[in-house]
Amino acid sequence: MFNYTFRWNQAFQALPQMLDGALVTLQIALLSMVIGVALALVLTLFRRSESRILRGFATTWVEVARNxxxxxxxxxxxxxxxxxxxxxxxFTALLAGIAFNNAGYLAENFRGALKAIPETQPRAGRSLGMTSLQAFRLVVLPQMARVAFLPATNQMVWAILMTSLGVTVGMNTDLAGVTQALNARSFRTFEFFALAAVIYYLIAKLVTLAAGLLARRLFRY
Incomplete structure (x- = not known):
């Protein structure tokens, strides 16, 4: 027989603690994206390299991260x-794991974005006297960013949700960790985790909305 008594007041009283945890969650996700983007660019260059060792290293990273x-x-x-x-x-292990995952997925996104750019674009840069690296940085990279920006937003949302796995390695300062600790003290599982789910949802929607506004501003032409 269903006889559970909801006590939402306990969950709402702990809301400031959960919001502090949400800030840590967002911090980890943002750092993992910054590191992931940097690593993904390196992996993208490695996959275009003539060196079989570099190509093999990058391919292995992407395959492991994605599969x-x-x-x-x-x-x-x-x-x-x-x-x-x-x-x-x-904290560091969670950040490293998510950044590793981000790098693999973003590298694949960047590879797809590069395929959308005609080969004539870098050749046009070279014809103007640019080096290969300059042509990539000034001609190819801006166009790649335009194509890959919104897919990268999805990866940011995924990074936010992945932070919840930190409780498995003892992370207790992010949103999932704080929620777990509050639940262990009060046993109000439904209330605390339902509220945490709403917070995760709102963070994800705000990130998506902000990314859409930023994309319209950055890529108007």
Whole structure:
């Protein structure tokens, strides 16, 4: 018989703590995206390299990142590296795992964006006296950013949601960790996790909305 008594007041009283955790969640997601974009650009260049070693390294990274669970990647950063004497804090392990995942997915997004750019574009830059690197940076990269921007927004949302996996490695300052701690003290599971789900949803929608506005401003032409 359904006899559960909802006590939303406890959840709303803890809302400031949960919002503090949401800020940590957003911080991890943003840092992981910055690192992920930088690594993805390097992987993109490696995949275009004439070196089989560099191409193989980049391809392996992308394949592992895209075809293994994100939880596995976070576990490897926290527990796996610990087996070799490299001990990362829960925050750092979570950041490293998400950044690794982001880099793999973003590198594939960038590869698709590059395919949308005609080969004549970099050749036109070279004909104006640019080096290969200058042509990539000044001609190809801006067009690639335009094509890949909105797909990268989806990856940002995914990064926000992936932070919830931090509780499995002892992360207790992000939204999921704070919610878990509050639930352990009060056993009001439905109320706390329902409120956390709403906060995650609002963060994701705000990020999507902000990205859409930014895209219209940056890529008007």
């Amino acid at each position: 293994t669970p994100a939880l596995f990647q976070i576990y490897m950063a926290h527990f796996g590296l610990g087996s070799f004497g490299i001990h990362l804090s829960p």
